[in-house]
Structures are given as C-alpha cells and as structure tokens.
Amino acid sequence: MSSDRRPDNGFYAIVPAGGAGTRLWPLSRVDHPKFLLELFGQRRSLLQTTVDRLQPITDGICVVTGTAHAAAVARQLPELPESDLVIEPSPRESAAAIGLAAAVLARRDPDCVVGSFAADHVVHDVATFHRVVHEAVATARAGYLVTVGITPTRPATGFGYVCSGAPLDVPDAPSALLVEEFREKPDDATARHYVTSGRYRWNAGMFVARAATLLELYETYQPELAAGLKRIAQAWDVPSREQVLGEVWTTLPKIAIDYAIAEPAAAAGRVAVVPGSFGWDDIGDFRSLSSLLPPAIEGVQVLGDAEVVADGTTGSLVVSTSGRIVTLLGVSDLVVVDSPDALLVADRSRAQDVKLLVDRLRGSRPDLL
Amino acid sequence: MSSDRRPDNGFYAIVPAGGAGTRLWPLSRVDHPKFLLELFGQRRSLLQTTVDRLQPITDGICVVTGTAHAAAVARQLPELPESDLVIEPSPRESAAAIGLAAAVLARRDPDCVVGSFAADHVVHDVATFHRVVHEAVATARAGYLVTVGITPTRPATGFGYVCSGAPLDVPDAPSALLVEEFREKPDDATARHYVTSGRYRWNAGMFVARAATLLELYETYQPELAAGLKRIAQAWDVPSREQVLGEVWTTLPKIAIDYAIAEPAAAAGRVAVVPGSFGWDDIGDFRSLSSLLPPAIEGVQVLGDAEVVADGTTGSLVVSTSGRIVTLLGVSDLVVVDSPDALLVADRSRAQDVKLLVDRLRGSRPDLL
Numbered sequence: 001m002s003s004d005r006r007p008d009n010g011f012y013a014i015v016p017a018g019g020a021g022t023r024l025w026p027l028s029r030v031d032h033p034k035f036l037l038e039l040f041g042q043r044r045s046l047l048q049t050t051v052d053r054l055q056p057i058t059d060g061i062c063v064v065t066g067t068a069h070a071a072a073v074a075r076q077l078p079e080l081p082e083s084d085l086v087i088e089p090s091p092r093e094s095a096a097a098i099g100l101a102a103a104v105l106a107r108r109d110p111d112c113v114v115g116s117f118a119a120d121h122v123v124h125d126v127a128t129f130h131r132v133v134h135e136a137v138a139t140a141r142a143g144y145l146v147t148v149g150i151t152p153t154r155p156a157t158g159f160g161y162v163c164s165g166a167p168l169d170v171p172d173a174p175s176a177l178l179v180e181e182f183r184e185k186p187d188d189a190t191a192r193h194y195v196t197s198g199r200y201r202w203n204a205g206m207f208v209a210r211a212a213t214l215l216e217l218y219e220t221y222q223p224e225l226a227a228g229l230k231r232i233a234q235a236w237d238v239p240s241r242e243q244v245l246g247e248v249w250t251t252l253p254k255i256a257i258d259y260a261i262a263e264p265a266a267a268a269g270r271v272a273v274v275p276g277s278f279g280w281d282d283i284g285d286f287r288s289l290s291s292l293l294p295p296a297i298e299g300v301q302v303l304g305d306a307e308v309v310a311d312g313t314t315g316s317l318v319v320s321t322s323g324r325i326v327t328l329l330g331v332s333d334l335v336v337v338d339s340p341d342a343l344l345v346a347d348r349s350r351a352q353d354v355k356l357l358v359d360r361l362r363g364s365r366p367d368l369l
Numbered sequence: 370m371s372s373d374r375r376p377d378n379g380f381y382a383i384v385p386a387g388g389a390g391t392r393l394w395p396l397s398r399v400d401h402p403k404f405l406l407e408l409f410g411q412r413r414s415l416l417q418t419t420v421d422r423l424q425p426i427t428d429g430i431c432v433v434t435g436t437a438h439a440a441a442v443a444r445q446l447p448e449l450p451e452s453d454l455v456i457e458p459s460p461r462e463s464a465a466a467i468g469l470a471a472a473v474l475a476r477r478d479p480d481c482v483v484g485s486f487a488a489d490h491v492v493h494d495v496a497t498f499h500r501v502v503h504e505a506v507a508t509a510r511a512g513y514l515v516t517v518g519i520t521p522t523r524p525a526t527g528f529g530y531v532c533s534g535a536p537l538d539v540p541d542a543p544s545a546l547l548v549e550e551f552r553e554k555p556d557d558a559t560a561r562h563y564v565t566s567g568r569y570r571w572n573a574g575m576f577v578a579r580a581a582t583l584l585e586l587y588e589t590y591q592p593e594l595a596a597g598l599k600r601i602a603q604a605w606d607v608p609s610r611e612q613v614l615g616e617v618w619t620t621l622p623k624i625a626i627d628y629a630i631a632e633p634a635a636a637a638g639r640v641a642v643v644p645g646s647f648g649w650d651d652i653g654d655f656r657s658l659s660s661l662l663p664p665a666i667e668g669v670q671v672l673g674d675a676e677v678v679a680d681g682t683t684g685s686l687v688v689s690t691s692g693r694i695v696t697l698l699g700v701s702d703l704v705v706v707d708s709p710d711a712l713l714v715a716d717r718s719r720a721q722d723v724k725l726l727v728d729r730l731r732g733s734r735p736d737l738l
Contacts, residue, residue: 026680026696082559112727115545161561253450265422308736309726309729309730311719311722311725311726311729312719312722320700324711324712325709325710325711325712325714325730325734325737326711326712326714327395327711327712327714327715327726327730328713328715329713329714329716329719329722329723329725330712330713330715330716330718330719330722331703331715334700334714336712338712340693341693341694342693342695342696343694343695343696343702343705343707343712344695344696344697344698345695345696345697345698345700345705346696346697346699346700346716347551347698347699347700349699350680350681350698350699352697353680353698354698356680356698357680357696357698360678360680361678361694361696365676365694368694
C-alpha cells in the first residue's frame with residue numbers, strides 16, 4: 001500500500017504545545033508560555049516558527065494543547081483546520097497527547113507516518129532539518145520508532161542523551177543507527193564523556209514513526225492507554241467526540257512518551273536514531289536563550305525593545321517587556337528580566353534555578369506565575 | 370546688646386534645599402530631589418526631618434530653594450512663614466543662597482546668629498546634635514565662623530575634611546577648636562591618615578556665625594556678592610522685593626560658600642570647629658543609604674514597599690517605588706533600584722558612579738533625569 005509513495009507523502013506532524021517554560025519566568029508565564037512568545041524579533045512565535053518549519057515537508061499538522069491556550073493557538077495559527085487542533089481536556093503528559101493525535105491521524109490515513117516536534121524549540125538550519133526528517137520518515141517506513149539525535153556541541157547537563165549502536169541499512173536513510181538506550185540528564189563528567197565518545201546525542205524529544213507502529217508499541221507497553229486512545233479516536237470525527245473525550249481522557253495513564261514507549265522499545269531493538277546537526281536548542285533557560293541572541297554590545301545582550309545604558313558591564317543579558325529604560329553599572333554575568341509586574345535579577349550561572357524562585361512564588365503570589 | 374541673651378536666643382537656621390542627589394538616581398530625580406524623599410519610612414521627607422530637628426533650638430528657620438521645588442517645599446512645610454521661604458530666581462551656588470538668607474535675617478535681627486544646615490542630611494542622635502549646635506552658637510557669639518566637624522567613623526573619601534588646631538577658650542563651648550584649614554576629598558591613604566591623626570573631621574557643610582560676622586566676611590572676601598546681597602536684603606520686606614531680586618540676583622558671583630568664605634577665613638584664623646559625633650550622613654550614594662537602613666534579611670536590604678524574593682543572594686539593596694515584585698537569584702553586592710520608568714542594577718562598589726550613567730542620559734533621555 002505504501003510502496004509506491006514517496007517517503008514524505010502521508011507524513012503528518014504532531015506539535016505538542018504545552019509547558020509554561022518556568023525557567024524563563026518572568027518572561028514566560030502560565031498565561032503566556034514559551035511557545036507563544038516571539039523571542040527573536042521576527043513577529044512569529046516559537047509555535048508559529050515550528051509550524052512554518054514543518055509545513056513544507058508534511059501533509060498536515062496536528063497541534064495538541066490544553067484548554068488554557070487553545071484560543072491563543074487558534075489565533076496564532078489561523079490556517080490550522082479546527083479538526084487538527086486537539087484540545088486536551090486536562091493535562092495528561094506527552095504519551096496521551098501524542099498518542100491521541102497519532103490515533104486520530106491513523107484513522108484518517110492508516111498508512112501515515114507521524115512525527116512529534118515540540119512547539120517551543122529553535123532550529124537554525126531548516127534545510128538540514130528537512131533532510132534529517134526525510135531520513136527519519138524513511139527509517140520510520142522501515143518499521144522503527146525513530147528519534148532525531150542532535151549532535152552535541154557542548155557537554156550539556158540539561159538534556160537527556162540517546163546512545164546509538166550499529167548502522168541500519170534503510171533505503172533513503174544512510175545515517176540511521178540503531179538506538180541502544182536513552183540516558184537521563186548526565187552529570188558534568190558523564191556529559192563530557194558522552195560528547196567525546198561520538199555515540200551519544202541529545203534527545204530532542206522528536207519522535208517519528210508510522211502511526212500504526214506507534215500505536216502497536218502503545219498496545220504492547222501501555223495497553224490501557226492504547227485502548228482509551230482508540231475509543232477517543234473512533235469518536236473524533238463524529239458528533240460524540242466531546243462526550244467520549246470527556247469521559248475517557250481523565251482515565252488515561254499520566255506518563256511521558258519517553259518512559260512509556262521509547263525506552264522499552266529501545267530495549268527491544270525497535271528504536272532508530274537519525275543524527276542531526278542543524279543548530280537546535282530547547283531554550284530551556286536564560287543562558288540557553290542568551291546563546292541564541294546576537295552578540296553583546298557594551299557587554300549586554302538585549303532581547304526586546306528596551307533601551308539599555310551600560311557602563312563597565314560584561315556578559316549580561318537584558319530581557320525587557322516593560323518599556324522602561326534599564327541601566328547597568330559595573331555588573332557581570334547577570335540576567336535581568338524586566339516585565340511589567342515582576343523583575344528578575346539573576347546570576348547567569350543560576351539560570352536553571354529560576355524554577356526555584358517560581359516554586360517559592362507558587363504559594364504566595366500565584367498571580368505572578 | 371547681646372550680653373544678656375541666652376546663647377540660643379536669636380539663633381536662626383538657614384536650610385538650603387537644593388541639589389538633585391544625582392547619585393541616588395533613579396530614586397531621586399530633578400523633579401523629586403533627595404531632600405523631598407521619604408527615605409526612612411517615617412512619612413517625613415529629609416527636608417521635613419531637618420526642620421523637625423532644628424525647630425526646638427531656633428527662633429526661626431529660613432528655607433532657600435529654587436523655583437522648581439518652591440511649591441513642594443511650601444506644601445511639605447505648611448507652618449513655614451512665606452517670608453521665610455527664600456526662592457532663588459535661578460541656581461547661583463551656596464554662597465549667594467546662604468548669604469541672602471543671612472542678609473535678610475540680619476536686617477530683621479542685627480544681632481542674630483545663623484546656622485546653615487543642608488536639607489538632605491541624616492542625624493541619628495538629635496540630642497547630641499542639639500548640644501553640639503549649642504556650642505557652635507556660643508562659639509559664633511565669640512566672633513568665629515563655626516563649622517561642625519563630624520568625627521569620622523571610617524576613612525571616607527567622599528567628604529572634605531576640617532583640620533583643627535588649638536582649643537579655643539570660649540564660654541559654653543568647651544569643645545571648640547581653631548580650624549587650621551579645610552581639605553578637599555582625600556584619596557584612600559590620606560583618608561586613613563586623617564582618621565588616625567584625630568585632628569581631621571568631616572566637613573558636613575554646617576556653618577554657624579553671627580549674621581554680622583558672616584556678612585563682614587562676605588564684604589572682605591566677596592565684596593561684589595556682599596553688595597548685591599545687601600541691596601536685595603534691603604528690599605526683602607518691602608513691595609519692591611521681586612523687582613530688586615530679579616535685577617540683582619543674576620549679577621551675583623556663582624561660588625560655593627566653602628571656597629568663597631570658609632577657606633580664606635580659616636587662613637585668617639577666623640574659623641572654629643565644634644566636633645560632633647551624632648550619627649551623621651549625607652546619603653551621598655546608595656552605599657551610604659544602605660548603611661542607614663536596617664540589616665539585610667536573606668542577604669537583601671529593602672527600601673520601600675517592594676515584595677522581594679531572594680535565593681542565594683548576599684550584600685544587596687533593593688529600592689523600589691514601582692510596586693512590582695523583585696526577585697534575586699544568586700547575586701552579590703548589587704544595588705537594584707526599581708522605579709516606574711527606569712531600572713538601575715549596579716554593583717555596590719560603583720555606587721559613586723551612578724552619576725556617570727545620569728550624565729549619559731542627559732543628552733538622550735532628559736525626561737528621565
């Protein structure tokens with residue numbers, strides 16, 4: 001049935017648009033999460049840029065989001081068919097979100113390939129990204145659950161890693177390798193070892209598979225989840241959708257797709273990796289954001305329209321959405337985020353710990369989250 | 370004529386209320402200078418506190434200010450007689466400002482003693498301050514121009530110093546010493562030498578003298594200024610005041626009283642110093658302000674109503690008038706000043722250089738000064 005198709009025909013993207021991006025507080029908020037932000041001055045949000053990047057290589061894009069952001073997503077993506085905007089009734093983690101979209105797409109096109117791509121990542125070299133996804137689709141057609149492994153550019157401790165094994169002999173996918181295992185975020189020494197070994201790549205959370213393959217893996221490793229998703233998908237394009245979704249959704253196991261599916265499938269030799277090197281970042285914190293911005297002028301990188309006056313300042317980042325002037329005097333390696341209702345001044349080295357501050361505000365000032 | 374008066378009878382304070390307090394930007398502004406600020410949460414500005422401190426020991430207080438702040442001063446001091454608010458038609462430095470007030474007071478009470486006290490300094494121990502001023506008035510009655518010399522508590526390089534010589538034998542002023550000379554702001558090593566010598570005290574710009582003595586010194590060292598001030602003073606309490614003031618004021622030499630009068634008078638052996646140790650500060654910059662605030666909690670001193678959340682932070686000061694939450698993460702020795710239209714983040718050690726930033730804004734953003 002699929003043999004006479006070009007590999008990219010029948011390829012659909014699933015874009016989970018979730019997560020507040022807590023480490024980018026107070027720039028990102030629960031109400032205004034990272035994927036909705038216009039971070040790089042092109043008047044396109046990360047979500048819009050993600051869709052722009054996927055459009056040329058897909059037959060359709062299915063965005064999965066929560067009730068809180070469905071309206072904003074719909075407005076940012078006016079061309080998105082309503083039936084391709086999947087609104088989760090409540091947060092249920094990635095296995096349910098991606099599985100539901102895959103099940104819906106599989107009912108429409110049983111032989112389709114689906115690929116999941118987060119809504120809030122950055123890709124610099126889109127042409128290379130397309131070539132890598134093309135290989136991943138070809139590898140998926142050969143029956144694998146395929147992840148894109150990002151060639152590390154530094155010994156990052158903030159990402160999980162994919163450990164590759166033997167090359168696979170898949171037509172149109174010369175780079176594809178078998179995955180031996182997924183590894184959690186490493187410590188510093190381990191990360192350095194990973195990078196020098198050449199066998200470890202960043203797990204960017206991109207998964208490509210035939211929908212049928214993916215659903216079969218769900219049936220194998222998460223049978224309860226698979227059964228629930230199947231019930232919802234059967235009702236998706238008929239009038240009982242809302243009722244069935246509402247009934248079944250809250251009964252689904254809450255689990256990440258990495259743990260639920262990818263890790264056991266890798267252990268069973270069912271996962272492949274296509275290495276990619278296209279300038280990728282998940283903008284996990286302000287340090288990461290800083291690395292994506294133009295170089296500093298007078299020691300300060302500036303994101304936003306803020307007027308900045310600096311004297312004797314080095315290695316600092318100013319993010320401003322308040323319209324106020326920001327003046328820096330004799331400071332080094334600071335992150336200053338100036339929003340209308342909250343100010344953050346942090347040492348760059350503590351960028352990951354912005355989360356701790358947000359946790360402290362959760363009780364006292366939930367209005368600021 | 371004065372022999373049967375108690376020393377403090379016929380003592381009038383002159384309070385020059387000028388200077389923007391540039392080093393406290395963006396807390397202090399041209400429109401809202403340091404002397405109008407309520408810095409210590411008592412709902413009294415520095416000007417009001419200065420007047421409160423002088424009221425019990427004076428027969429009257431004359432406030433000298435510019436046209437820009439006359440209305441604010443009048444409102445902050447509703448009890449001040451209109452004739453005791455001297456409004457300079459244009460900025461003309463301290464010799465003209467203090468001299469005019471002295472000339473006006475001398476016409477009303479030829480035997481009076483006047484004392485000049487800046488509107489934006491802090492005094493902690495008011496009872497001791499009163500005792501010191503009492504001695505200064507007694508010394509002034511003996512014919513000296515008297516300065517109050519603050520016993521140094523650290524080798525400050527931000528103040529000028531008064532070098533004392535032999536004790537004077539003045540009734541009711543056992544501490545009074547002859548002044549040998551005034552010294553400019555010293556470098557660090559010199560300041561340390563000054564402090565250990567015991568002969569040098571901070572010049573707090575407080576001058577006490579019989580008005581007649583002061584005006585005689587003006588006639589000796591600044592005859593042109595003295596003549597102009599005399600013309601204005603003669604017209605002060607008659608209908609032609611505005612006209613004469615407007616005509617003469619702009620012709621007056623622009624010079625500080627220290628250079629114009631105090632230094633040459635010291636060289637002529639006409640200046641005395643009464644040492645004082647009453648917790649004085651001129652709040653010259655944010656480091657100085659910080660030393661006057663309650664100790665830090667979680668590494669942060671807070672001035673204003675700001676809600677502050679800090680983690681891993683030491684030695685920092687947050688001044689907020691914006692109502693926003695301020696969050697600090699892993700930073701040390703910072704000064705964060707959060708105002709509605711401008712943010713300053715500075716290293717404490719650069720507190721004196723806030724002036725440099727303000728100078729940079731003078732051309733581009735005069736609205737923020």
